[in-house]
Amino acid sequence: MSTVQRGAFIVIEGLDRSGKSTQAALLQSRLQNANVSVKLMKFPDRTTPVGKMIDAYLRSQSDVDDRTIHLLFSANRWEAVSSIESTLAAGTTIICDRYAFSGVAFSAAKGLPLAWCRSPDVSLPAPDLTLFLDISPDIAKSRGGYGEERYEKEELQRRVRNIFHQLGDELPKDGAGRWAVIDAGRDLNTVSESLWHEVAITIHDCTKQDSVGKLWQ
Ligand code: FDM
Ligand code: MG
Secondary structure (H helix, E strand, C coil), X not given: CCCCCCCXXXXXXXXXXXXXXXXXXXXXXXXXXXXXXXXXXXXXXXXXXXXXXXXXXXXXXXXCCHHHHHHHHHHHHHCCHHHXXXXXXXXXXXXXXXXXXXXXXXXXXXXXXXXXXXXXXXXXXXXXXXXXXXXXXXXXXXXXXXXXXXXXXXXXXXXXXXXXXXXHHCCCCCCCCEEEEEECCCCHHHHHHHHHHHHHHHHHHHCCCCCCCECCC
């Protein structure tokens, strides 16, 4: 019988234009070069029927009630859970561009109660590591493309950043399920090195754990 070591569930969070997608792709190729089996995921996943509704909303092609869109973002994660679980169990590490922390931070920043925002995501697979790419909203704003989508407004991004920090402060700084703050205002290679350092620790630690935890419970 072969025993497969499970993959690590690694989430990258941050404001719009903090470099999440770029860094996720860099991390993927570094892991591949190190012969680690890796899969890139992203939320919202705009390809599913639910994701298409979210996409239309974000591009202001439809208006959706705040609570309803919040639940759709959460549903868009729940519909991926079986795939997340089977991927990890097969020994593949997941790098996930945004997750439930974005879900809570953006909706709470719009004024919905934080506890209400959190509840639909309770007991999703818990990340082994969340990398928070921290950037000031003024630097984010000065990067290309800002302002194209619904939430890309400086005042909202400031509130989102505060809530991200609040959610991160609840999580451990070391060990399973930890939250690591990365200064994403630095140059691309320096940020990439910091991420690599954190990821190496988690992949090493994960080999000691059988299954992924459950978020916020
Ligand atoms: N967003 C993302 C939410 O409001 N809730 C969520 O649950 C998630 C995953 O969607 F402004 C917001 C964050 C961002 C927008 O994200 C689209 P991308 O990463 O730019 O596609
Ligand atoms: Mg965006």
